[in-house]
Amino acid sequence: MSPSDVVVVGGSTAGATVLRELRSRGYEGRLTLVDPEPGTNRPPLSKAVLADSAAESTVLMDHSSLEVELVRSRATSLDHAGRTVSTDDGSTHRFDALVVATGSRARRIAAPGQTGELVLRTVDDARRVRERFADASTAVVVGAGFLGLEVATAAATAGLRVTVVDVDPPLQRLLGDHLATAICERATTLGIDFRRSGAALVGDPVYAVRLDDGEELAADVVVSCVGDEPVTDWLHGSGVEIDHGIVIDDHARTSLADVYAAGDVAAVRTPEGVVRRPFWANAVAHGRVAAATVLGQPVDTPIVDDYFWSEIAGVSLKVVGCLPVEGEPEVLEDAGSGHGLLAWGRSTVVACGIRRSAPRLRAVLRERASSGAPTVD
Ligand SMILES: Cc1cc2nc3c(=O)[nH]c(=O)nc-3n(C[C@H](O)[C@H](O)[C@H](O)COP(=O)(O)OP(=O)(O)OC[C@H]3O[C@@H](n4cnc5c(N)ncnc54)[C@H](O)[C@@H]3O)c2cc1C
Incomplete structure (x- = not known):
């Protein structure tokens, strides 16, 4: 049965994707977003925003077109049996379906009480x-x-x-x-x-x-810049399974009925073990899958998205496929100075210092698979 009361906790990349997907998939019921902060698109924080204060305003999200009831408060506990989330303004929020998208926080190495450690998350x-x-x-x-x-x-x-x-x-x-x-x-x-x-x-x-x-x-x-820790402390005592993050299956379901998780807070159970990949494209993939599952619709995208990008020392890097890559690549396009389109077997393709969209990189991998490129170099 389709829910009529969906609560999403955390409204940045993963949570915002859930909200958007629910509405675009036809959900007309009540939609509550719990988040004390405005949603934030984080990748520019370590790039444009470090260079220019004007870029700050470009990273904030606006959910106002989605008919969302906004609770500007921090979730403090989940009562699964009662199907409620409590927040630090003293209120409780009932749900038929709950999506947890509370992301992660920067890991710190300062000694207890030591001040002045800078990190980069917000x-x-x-x-x-x-x-x-x-x-x-x-x-x-x-x-x-x-x-x-x-x-x-x-x-x-x-x-x-x-x-x-x-x-x-x-x-x-x-x-x-x-x-x-x-x-x-x-x-x-x-x-x-x-x-x-x-x-x-x-x-x-x-x-x-x-x-x-x-x-x-x-x-x-x-x-x-020593990694991140999933924000799961508020779920202590809720009974949800946590192992490197909230454990989800390929439908974004947690160990608790009607509770789903998406984004950096989540770790996917795979045949190789539980894997948390705290990258932007993964947060979007989780959000899409969670929304489809909440509505009982077919899940048409994989729970893991293996696209990743970064910009370091003036070189843009776009990767589709498995990382890390072993050995030397096949150079599919040489743009000089080490830049170009590089492939490792049929499992990984990288645009290094050249512009290529993720769909084009995926197409290259598909072509390589169909043309019989080696599986391992
Ligand atoms: C500086 C930086 C640069 C990055 N650059 C790249 C990049 O170049 N490429 C790439 O692929 N990935 C990059 N990433 C990773 C990517 O940004 C993350 O994977 C993505 O932000 C995850 O989104 P999320 O919604 O799961 O979590 P978050 O963005 O962490 O959002 C979690 C939300 O939950 C809210 N929240 C937390 N606790 C509570 C609570 N108790 N109650 C209610 N709300 C709560 C927070 O306020 C926040 O809005 C970068 C990350 C950072 C920090």
């Missing part, structure tokens, strides 16, 4: 980092994943001397050796320095990073 975080860059000449970024390198790029572009510290080789766990090496060489030409070590924050407020060998890297700005 518009306020991005504003703070940008304003600190304006008065600074040196920065240390802890974490050499895609977010750390985007922040390092923004700092170097703003004229700061930047050091990126990580225990692992930069970008390798995400991208694999070939792409990581190419992008880090480019980052080095911007003056970004890489140090391989664990890092502890020094000072209160923080003014330096201590490496494993005891060396202290003092900096005007220290930013931690």
Whole structure:
């Protein structure tokens, strides 16, 4: 039976997709959105918004055309038996179907009570980092994943001397050796320095990073980009299964009847185990699947979307397929300076420094599969 009372908790990329899809699939019942913040499209926060304050306004979402009842409050608990969500304004909200899209928060490495650690997850975080860059000449970024390198790029572009510290080789766990090496060489030409070590924050407020060998890297700005943690604490005691995130199946169903989850807060059960992929396209895919399932309609898209993009050291990277990639790619188009269209077997295609939409990249992978490209290089 189709629900008449849907509550969505969290109204950014995943939650907003659920709201839009429910309405476009014909849902005319009551739709309540619980979120204390305006919905935010986060990818520009580490790119345009770090460079230009004017970009801040472009990341905020407007749900007003969707006939949504907006509760500007934080969800504090779920009573599954009673089918209600409580919020910190003291009210409760009844549902027939609940979609949890509370995303994640930046992981922090400061000691308890230590102040001054900068992270990058929200518009306020991005504003703070940008304003600190304006008065600074040196920065240390802890974490050499895609977010750390985007922040390092923004700092170097703003004229700061930047050091990126990580225990692992930069970008390798995400991208694999070939792409990581190419992008880090480019980052080095911007003056970004890489140090391989664990890092502890020094000072209160923080003014330096201590490496494993005891060396202290003092900096005007220290930013931690060390991953994210799903926002599940408010579900404590609800009985929902949590393992790296709220566990969902390929229909976005959680372990509780009538409760669904989508986006960075969710981890998908696969034959290989539970996998959380905190990327934008995945949040959209989860949101679409959740909306179809809530309405009892056929699910026509996969729960996992393997599209990912980033912009590091002036190089745009668009990837469709499995990451990290092993070995050397086949160069399908050479645009010079290491840029072009690269493929690894029939499983991954990458537009490096050239413009290609995700659908075009998917088409390339399909063509390769039908023309018998090798499965493994
Ligand atoms: C700086 C940055 C840059 C990124 N760049 C890229 C990129 O280039 N490419 C890419 O593929 N991905 C990128 N990502 C990842 C991508 O942005 C995320 O995967 C996406 O934002 C996930 O959306 P979400 O809706 O699941 O979660 P979120 O965006 O975290 O939204 C969660 C929402 O839930 C709300 N909420 C939280 N707790 C509660 C509560 N208790 N009650 C009510 N509401 C609550 C929050 O206010 C928020 O609105 C980036 C992420 C960041 C932070």
